[in-house]
Amino acid sequence: MKKTIFLIGILLLLLLAACGDDQNEQANGDSDNSDGSDNGEEKTTISFWHNFAGDDLRARTIRDRIDQFNEDNPNITVEAEAIPVDGYRQRISTVAAAQELPDVFFTYSGSFTDQFYEGNLIQPITPLIDENPDWADSFLSSALDIYEYGDEEDIYSVPVAMSSTSYLFYNKELFEENNVQVPETWDELMDAIDVFNEQGITPLAMGNQAPWVAQSTTFGAIADRVTGTDWFMDAVEQNGAFFTDPVFIDALGYFKELVDANAYQEGANSIDNTQAEQYFAQGKAAMMINGSWTISSLASSSSEEVLENIGVALVPSIPEGEGRENTITGGPGGGFVLNKNAEGDVKEAGLELIYYLSNDEAQKEIAESNSMVMYDVDIDEDKVSPLYYNAFNLVRGAEFAPVYDLYLSAAAGEAINNGLQEIMLGGDLEPVAENLQQAQAQSVEEDDDE
Amino acid sequence: MQNILRVKYLLALTLLPTLLLYTFIVIVPIIWSSYYGFFKWSGMNEPSFIGWSNYMEVVNDPIFWRALKNNLIIVAASVFGQVPIALILALMLRKTSLFQKFVRSAVFLPMVISTVVVGLIWGYIYNPEFGIVNAFLETVGLETWTRAWLSDRSVNMYAVAIPIIWNYIGPYLIIFIAAIQNVPNEIEDAAKIDGANGLKKLIYVTLPMMWTTIKVAVVLCISGSLKAFDQVFVMTGGGPAQSTELLATYMYNNTFVIYRYGFGSAISTMIVIVSLVLILFSQVIMKRKDEGGIGI
Numbered sequence: 117m118k119k120t121i122f123l124i125g126i127l128l129l130l131l132l133a134a135c136g137d138d139q140n141e142q143a144n145g146d147s148d149n150s151d152g153s154d155n156g157e158e159k160t161t162i163s164f165w166h167n168f169a170g171d172d173l174r175a176r177t178i179r180d181r182i183d184q185f186n187e188d189n190p191n192i193t194v195e196a197e198a199i200p201v202d203g204y205r206q207r208i209s210t211v212a213a214a215q216e217l218p219d220v221f222f223t224y225s226g227s228f229t230d231q232f233y234e235g236n237l238i239q240p241i242t243p244l245i246d247e248n249p250d251w252a253d254s255f256l257s258s259a260l261d262i263y264e265y266g267d268e269e270d271i272y273s274v275p276v277a278m279s280s281t282s283y284l285f286y287n288k289e290l291f292e293e294n295n296v297q298v299p300e301t302w303d304e305l306m307d308a309i310d311v312f313n314e315q316g317i318t319p320l321a322m323g324n325q326a327p328w329v330a331q332s333t334t335f336g337a338i339a340d341r342v343t344g345t346d347w348f349m350d351a352v353e354q355n356g357a358f359f360t361d362p363v364f365i366d367a368l369g370y371f372k373e374l375v376d377a378n379a380y381q382e383g384a385n386s387i388d389n390t391q392a393e394q395y396f397a398q399g400k401a402a403m404m405i406n407g408s409w410t411i412s413s414l415a416s417s418s419s420e421e422v423l424e425n426i427g428v429a430l431v432p433s434i435p436e437g438e439g440r441e442n443t444i445t446g447g448p449g450g451g452f453v454l455n456k457n458a459e460g461d462v463k464e465a466g467l468e469l470i471y472y473l474s475n476d477e478a479q480k481e482i483a484e485s486n487s488m489v490m491y492d493v494d495i496d497e498d499k500v501s502p503l504y505y506n507a508f509n510l511v512r513g514a515e516f517a518p519v520y521d522l523y524l525s526a527a528a529g530e531a532i533n534n535g536l537q538e539i540m541l542g543g544d545l546e547p548v549a550e551n552l553q554q555a556q557a558q559s560v561e562e563d564d565d566e
Numbered sequence: 567m568q569n570i571l572r573v574k575y576l577l578a579l580t581l582l583p584t585l586l587l588y589t590f591i592v593i594v595p596i597i598w599s600s601y602y603g604f605f606k607w608s609g610m611n612e613p614s615f616i617g618w619s620n621y622m623e624v625v626n627d628p629i630f631w632r633a634l635k636n637n638l639i640i641v642a643a644s645v646f647g648q649v650p651i652a653l654i655l656a657l658m659l660r661k662t663s664l665f666q667k668f669v670r671s672a673v674f675l676p677m678v679i680s681t682v683v684v685g686l687i688w689g690y691i692y693n694p695e696f697g698i699v700n701a702f703l704e705t706v707g708l709e710t711w712t713r714a715w716l717s718d719r720s721v722n723m724y725a726v727a728i729p730i731i732w733n734y735i736g737p738y739l740i741i742f743i744a745a746i747q748n749v750p751n752e753i754e755d756a757a758k759i760d761g762a763n764g765l766k767k768l769i770y771v772t773l774p775m776m777w778t779t780i781k782v783a784v785v786l787c788i789s790g791s792l793k794a795f796d797q798v799f800v801m802t803g804g805g806p807a808q809s810t811e812l813l814a815t816y817m818y819n820n821t822f823v824i825y826r827y828g829f830g831s832a833i834s835t836m837i838v839i840v841s842l843v844l845i846l847f848s849q850v851i852m853k854r855k856d857e858g859g860i861g862i
Contacts, residue, residue: 327805383694383714385806386722395695526824537807541719562606 160461161193163218164469165208166452169198172412173485178276178473181481185472192465212237219458220466224450225262225275226522233265233272238453239463240270244471251475258516259448259490274474277449278488280511281407281519282337284429290317290402291427298429302370305432309379312402318381320374321401323392324540325385327533331520334405334431335371335536336445340517342367342437352523354560359553360546363438368535368545370434375540385537397422405431408446408488408507415486415501428507430514443517444510448490483508525559528552596838603832608825620832629808630833633816634840636723637792640812641844643727644734644791649783652735656742657768670743674736681733685800688729692716692801716802719809726798726810733797734790738783745779746772781852788848792841813837 164182168175175198182196197218199207205228211217217237223229232238245252252260255274263273286298294315299305309319324330340348343363350357351364358364374380381401384392389406390413396404397418404410414423433441452470454463472478479491484499488508497505521529535548603620607613624630655673659666676684691697692715700712715725749772757771773780795814798804804815811819817837821830 325805326803327807381695383717386689386692386694386714386716386802391693391695400695527826530819530824534805534807537805541717541807541809543807 159191159193160465161195162220162458162462162465162469164194164196164220165199165218166196166222167199167201167204168222169200174482174487177481177485181473181478185469189465189468192468194465194469217455219455219462220452220469221455222450223273223453225448229263229273229453232453237456238272239456239458240265240268240272241274241454241467241470242270244467245271248471248475254476254492256490256492256512262448263451273451273453273470275448275451275490276474276478276482277451278446278490278511279408279449279519280444280446280488280507280516281332282334282405282431282445283407283410283507283510284403284405284431285396285410286403286427286429287396287399287401288425288427290399294402296402298427299432300429301432302434302436306373306377308402309374309377313378318395318401319377319403320379320381321392321396321404322380322384323387323389323395324537325388327385327537328521328529329389329392329406330371330536330540331529331533332445333407334374335367335532336520337405337431337443337517338370338434339364339367339520340443340445341431341434341439341441342370344438345440345443345517347438348518348520348523352556354557359556360549365545365549366437368539368548371536372539372545375542380540385540393417397426399425411501411504411507412486414503423501423503426503428503428510430510440515440517442514444514445517445519446511447516447519447522449488524552524556527559528556531555596835599831600835600838601831602828603835605828605831607828613828616828620829621836623829624832624836629811629816630813630836632808633811633813636811637794637813637840639723640727640730640791640794641788643724643731644787645784647727647731648735648738648787649780651731652738652783653742653780655735655739656746657772659739660743660746670739673739676733677736679733681796682800684729684733685797688797689716689801692725716810717806719807722802722810726801729797729801730791730794734787738787741779741783742776745776749775784848784852785845788844789841792837792844813840 166178166182168178179196179198182194186192186194204222205224208217208221208223209231212232212235223232229238252271252274256278259275260271262275263271265272284299290296290312291298294311294317296308296311297304299308312319322330322334343351343366347357347361347363351359351361381395387395392404393406393410393413394417395401397414414426430442430444435441452473454466454470458466476491476493479489480493480495483489483491483493483495486500486504488511492512495505495508500508520532524532531552531554532548535543535551538548539545602613604615604617605613606616606620655669659670679687691699694700694714694717697715699715703709703711713721716722753771753775754767757767762770793814794812795818798810798812799815799818802810804811804819808816813833814837817830817833820826820833
C-alpha cells in the first residue's frame with residue numbers, strides 16, 4: 117500500500133515537472149518573438165477564417181497560397197484559421213452574432229452573404245475592382261452579380277468556386293455500340309432511352325435515396341427549359357406566377373415522361389448517389405445526369421480507362437419550352453469578404469489578401485486542382501483529368517439557370533424533393549404541384565410578416 | 567410505527583436525488599417542448615406565439631397519420647415478432663451446452679452492433695442492384711419476387727421492420743432466460759409429480775411464472791418501437807416520398823431539415839401522448855388476461 121502511494125506521488129511530481137517545462141519554453145518563445153518584431157518595421161496582423169481545412173487538392177492549393185502570401189509580404193501577418201466545412205456556417209454565424217468576425221473570411225454566395233450585408237457586417241471591395249478592370253471582366257457571365265448589393269451596386273466579393281449541378285454524362289462505348297448519337301433535344305433523348313431499354317441497358321442511372329438528387333441534378337434543368345428562368349424567379353416570390361400554373365405541371369410532366377419510359381433503373385429511390393455513380397461507371401447505365409461533384413468522385417474512384425470512356429454534355433434542350441436551351445443549373449460559389457470594421461492598414465492588407473486568393477493566378481491554380489471556377493481561364497490540359505477538362509470547357513460556353521432548392525424555402529425544397537419521389541413511384545402531378553405551392557406560399561407569407 | 571415512519575423518510579430522502587435528476591432531464595424537457603409547440607420558431611429568430619395552430623396542423627396533416635400508422639406496424643412487428651421469437655428461443659436455449667451458448671451469443675450479437683451499422687448492413691442486403699435478398703431469389707428461380715425492397719411502397723414498411731426485429735431479440739432473450747431460471751425447482755418438481763410434462767408444464771407452470779416478466783418485456787417493446795428511428799433513418803430516411811416516415815423521422819425532418827422547431831416540438835408532444843395511450847392500452851389488455859385465468 118505504502119509503495120503504491122509513493123509511486124503515485126512520484127508520477128504526480130513528474131507530471132508537474134513536465135508541465136512546468138512547457139510553460140517555460142512557451143515563455144521563452146514569446147520573448148523571442150517580441151524581440152524580433154521590435155527590430156523590424158511595424159507589422160500589420162489580420163485575422164482570416166476559411167473552410168479549406170480538408171486534404172483535397174483545392175483546399176491544399178488555397179492553403180499553399182496563404183502561406184505564399186505570408187512569405188511575399190513580410191510586413192503583413194495573416195493569422196489564418198482553417199475550420200472544417202461541416203462546422204463552418206455555425207462558427208461564422210456565432211462570431212457574427214457576437215460582433216467578433218475576423219477581418220477577412222470566406223462566405224457562401226446567396227442567402228449566407230445576404231445576412232452579413234443586411235447586418236452591416238461587411239464592406240465592399242470596390243477598390244480592387246477599380247484597380248483591376250481586366251480581372252473583374254474575366255469572371256464568367258453574372259458571376260459578380262450575386263455579390264452585388266445596395267443602391268450603389270457595390271461588389272462585396274468575387275467567387276473562387278462554381279457550383280454546377282446538371283451535366284449529362286454518357287458512356288461513349290455503349291453509344292457507339294448501339295449506334296446512338298448523344299442526344300441534343302428532348303425527342304432524341306427519348307429515342308435513345310427506348311433504344312437502350314430494348315438492349316436491356318439502363319438508360320439513365322440515378323441514386324435518389326437522399327431526395328435532393330432528382331431535383332438538383334435533373335428536374336431543375338428540365339424545369340428551366342420548360343418554364344424559363346423568369347417564371348421560376350416570379351414563382352419563388354409568389355409574384356404573379358404559382359407552382360400550380362399549367363406551365364409548371366408541364367415541367368413535371370416531362371420528368372414523368374422519363375419515369376414512364378423506364379429511363380431509370382429499378383429502385384432508384386433506394387440507392388444513394390455514390391452507388392448510382394458506380395453503377396454508371398461500371399457500364400450498367402448508358403447515361404447519368406449529375407453535378408460537378410461526380411467529376412471528382414469518379415476521378416478518385418475509377419481507372420483512367422473508365423474515365424476516358426465517359427463523355428459529358430449539357431442536358432438536352434426542349435425546343436417546345438419557354439426557357440433557354442444552352443443552360444446548366446448552378447452559379448457562382450463562395451468567396452472572401454472584408455469585415456466592416458477593417459480600416460487603414462488592416463483594410464489595405466485585407467484587400468491585398470482577397471486579391472491574392474482570387475486573382476488570375478489563383479483562379480488558374482484552383483481550376484487546375486480539378487475544381488470549377490467562375491473565371492475565364494485557360495487551363496493546362498495535362499494538369500487535370502480529361503473529364504474535368506471537357507466539363508469545364510462545356511460550362512464556360514453555357515449560361516446558368518437557378519438550382520431549385522437554393523431559391524426555394526427549406527419547406528418548399530422538401531416538398532418538391534418528396535414530390536419527385538412520389539412521381540417516380542407513379543404518383544399524380546397535381547398534388548405535387550399543390551404541395552410545393554402551399555409550402556412556398558406559406559414561407560413567403562411568413563417572411564412578409566417579419 | 568415510529569420505525570416505519572423513519573424508514574419512509576429515509577426512503578424519500580434517498581430517492582430524492584434520483585427524482586430530481588429525473589425531473590430535470592425527463593419531465594421538464596417534455597413540458598418545455600410542449601410549450602415550444604405553441605410558437606412559430608425557426609431556431610434562429612425570436613419565437614412568436616401562435617396558440618394551438620401547430621397542434622392543429624399536426625392533427626390535420628395526413629403525413630402525421632401515415633407516420634403513426636407506420637409506427638404501429640413497427641410496434642406490432644416488435645410485439646408479435648421480438649417477444650414470441652425471444653420466448654421460443656429462451657425456452658429452447660435455457661440449458662448451457664456449448665452449442666446453446668453459441669446460438670445465444672449469435673442472437674445477442676446484433677444488439678452490440680451500432681444501430682447505424684445495422685441500418686447500413688440491411689440497406690446493402692435490400693439493395694436492388696447487389697443486395698443478397700434479390701440475388702437469393704434469383705438463384706432459387708423466384709425472379710418474379712425480386713423488387714426494390716426499400717422503395718416499393720407496398721412492401722417497404724415490412725422490409726424496414728425486419729431489421730428492427732432482428733436487432734432487438736437479444737435483450738428479450740436474456741431477460742426471458744433469466745426469468746425461466748428463476749422458476750423455483752420445487753415447483754417444477756411438484757409439477758412433475760402431478761404428471762405435468764412438456765407442453766402442459768410449459769402452459770400451466772413456466773409461462774404463468776414468467777408472466778410479469780413478459781408484461782414488462784411487452785411494455786419495453788412498445789415504448790422502444792415508438793422511439794424507433796435510427797435503422798429506418800439510415801435505410802430510407804423516411805422516404806421515398808415519406809412512405810416509411812415514422813413519428814420520430816417525421817419530427818426530425820420537420821425540426822432539423824426544414825427548421826420548424828415549434829412544429830417539431832408539437833409533434834414530439836404528440837409522440838409522448840400517443841406512447842402513453844398505447845402503453846396504458848396494453849396494460850389494460852394484459853390485466854384482463856390476468857383475470858382470465860392464465861395469470862398467477
